[in-house]
Amino acid sequence: MPCRALAEQSLIRPACFRHPLRIGLAMTVHIIGAGLAGLACAMALTQSGKQLVIYEMSRNAGGRCRSFYDSNIERHIDNGTHLILSANTRAVQWIKSLNCHDSYTVIAPAVFPFLDLTNGEQWTLQPNGGRLPWWLMCSERRVPGSRLSDYLSVYRLWEWGARSSRGGLTVADSLTGPLMRRLWQPLTEATLNTEPEVASAALFARVIEKSFLRGERAxxxxxxxxxxxxxxxxxxxxxxxxxxxxxxxxxRLRTVSVIGQTLQLFFDTGIVETKKGDSVVLALPPWSLAKIWPGLKVPKKFRAIINVHYLLKRPVQLPGGGVFLAVIGGLAQWLFVRGDVLSVTISAANTLATQSNAVIARHVWADCAAILKICMKKIPPSRVIKEKRATLAHTPDEDNRTVPLPPLPSLVFAGDWTCHNLPNTIESAITSGVRAAAHVLGQISDAQYQG
Ligand SMILES: Cc1cc2nc3c(=O)[nH]c(=O)nc-3n(C[C@H](O)[C@H](O)[C@H](O)COP(=O)(O)OP(=O)(O)OC[C@H]3O[C@@H](n4cnc5c(N)ncnc54)[C@H](O)[C@@H]3O)c2cc1C
Structure with missing residues (x-):
């Protein structure tokens, strides 16, 4: 692929690049981190006339959202199956702007198949078009055994959650009752990667407001x-x-020093000195930023996501007939099929992440075998990926924090965690990158940047 070759050419050589050949007199924007935030910032600046240089510590772009070839199962896999909802307008816009729509399976109309492993019960959640949720009137579109009134508590959550943005309510404080196990818990863990007992009610309310309360199209x-x-x-x-x-x-950026209005960027591979008028965007996760800028107040609590990919002998059909399935009552939470690879996602998985990969692969396979009704003893070739800091723990405290302002006007922070009104997602990473680009171009103020 030509872009791979281009990228190879620009691999940094292990030497100082104080005067890199390709950086001319144009104002330069130095973007550190080629995750989605850094890439979105760069994409938004491609027409700005500024020279863009992106520095990434690893050999590939994508950060927490990446693919690679796994020799164990001999397939290209993702570090974790990522699901975007159409409510994520920035992410959808990104897909459109890259002309990549064909690279996606879009489930339209939206349908969410569920299976309860404890009793084998299956159902599908099917929101209707428009904001009036008349689907809740149809018992076959609801969680089995639930009543319309059970769902109405979500409005209470939204109201309480929105009001409690300073009060610190959790999802479990606001939502109780029969839907907790079969709806609120899986939705909270899938969207906030945090257990309902500690997840921010206000943030969950915002997610539900942007998606399910807007109807099927969202x-x-x-x-x-x-x-x-x-x-x-x-x-x-x-x-x-x-x-x-x-x-x-x-x-890899190790440290930064401020010299008047310019910066010195110390990479493993050499030093870069910025010129007057240059900008630096640190599109880094909070733990990396904290190392580079000791003393900066950044979030410190995270949640793991575990993915297990199994190579099957042949493609399988999931119960419900879709390409994914939500599972209740097991270790596995979401199953996805792509050809002969079955991928399982487990969110809010800090405790499970302390187990060995072999133990995880075995226990998760027991769930898969029960769901697919196949032999449990023969565990297929697998790959376990533990992303221990997949996202922040989206607790009320984290929801109320303010994003630190960089000490220099020419310096901007980006990254999913800098959008504190959204959970850490592709959407928040892209939004932060676009916002950082607007800040570089002087289109938004510090206050707007922090908001
Ligand atoms: C397993 C998993 C499943 C997920 N599922 C979903 C999902 O279903 N839907 C969804 O919307 N989101 C999901 N997310 C969240 C989403 O992937 C992240 O929110 C998003 O990718 C964060 O992008 P970012 O650019 O902010 O940070 P990162 O992706 O962390 O990018 C930061 C980049 O900076 C680089 N870097 C770090 N330190 C340095 C340094 N010192 N010098 C140079 N480079 C450095 C890193 O290598 C990395 O490439 C998931 C995340 C994980 C891990």
């Missing part, structure tokens, strides 16, 4: 057909490099 799941790399990352890198951006893989 709830359509987007799934990358051939993986995240092909659908989200490689087309962006390709587009940026064609526009003249330079990507320096293998460049």
């Amino acid at each position: 709830c359509r799941p987007y799934l990358a057909r051939h993986g995240l790399g092909a659908a989200l990352i490689e087309p962006a890198i390709c587009r940026m490099m064609k526009a003249g951006a330079v990507v320096r893989f293998g460049s």
Whole structure:
């Protein structure tokens, strides 16, 4: 692929690049981190006339949203199956702007198949079009055994959650009753990657308001057909490099020093000095930023997501007939099928992440075998990926924090965690990158940037 070759060319050599050849007299924007936030910032600046240089410590772009070839199961897999909802307008816009719509399976109309492993009961959640949720009147579209009144408590959550933005209510404080186990808990853990007992009610209310309360059109799941790399990352890198951006893989930023109005960026591979008028965007996760900028107040509590990918002998059909299935009452939470690979996602998985990969693969396979009604003893080749800091723990405290303001006007922070009114997602990462670009261009104030 031409962009891969281009990227190879711009791999940094292990030498100082104090005067890199490709950086001319134009104002330069140095973007550190080639996750979605850094890439979105770069994409938004490609037409700005500024020279763009992106520095990434690893050999690939994508950060927490990446694909790779796994030799154990001999397939290209994602670090974790990512699901985008149509309510994520920035993410959908990103897909459109990259002309990548064909790389996605879009479930329209939106349908969410569920299975309860404890008794084998199955159902599908099917919101209707429009804001009036008349689907709740149809018992076959609801969780079995639930009544209309059970769902109305969500409005209470929204009202209480929105009011309690300073009060610190959790989802479990606001929502109780028969739907907790079969609806509120799986939705909270899928969207906030945090257990309902500690997850912010206000943030959950915002997620529900933007999606389920807006009807079916806001709830359509987007799934990358051939993986995240092909659908989200490689087309962006390709587009940026064609526009003249330079990507320096293998460049870990260690520290930054402020010299008047300019900065010195200390990479493993050398030092970069910024010029007057240059900007620096640190599109980094909070733990990396804290190392570079000791003393900065950044979030410190995270939640793990575990994914287990199994190579099956042949493609399987999930109960419900879709490409994914939500599971209640097991270790496995969401199953996805892509060809002969079955991928299982487990959110809010800090405790499980302390187990060995072999133990996780075995226990999760027991759930899969029961769901697919196949032999439990023969565990297929598998790959377990533990992302221990997949997202912040979205607690009320985290929801109420303010994003630190960088100490210099030419410096901007980006990254999913800097959008404190959204959970850490593709949407928040892209939003933060676009906002950082607007800040670089002087289009938004510090207050707007922090908001
Ligand atoms: C398993 C998993 C499943 C997920 N599922 C979903 C989902 O279904 N839907 C959804 O919307 N979101 C999901 N997310 C969240 C989503 O992936 C993240 O919110 C998003 O990718 C964050 O992007 P970012 O650019 O802010 O940060 P990152 O992706 O962390 O990017 C930061 C980049 O900076 C680089 N870097 C770090 N330190 C340095 C340094 N010192 N010098 C140079 N480079 C550095 C890193 O290598 C990385 O490439 C999931 C995340 C995980 C891990």
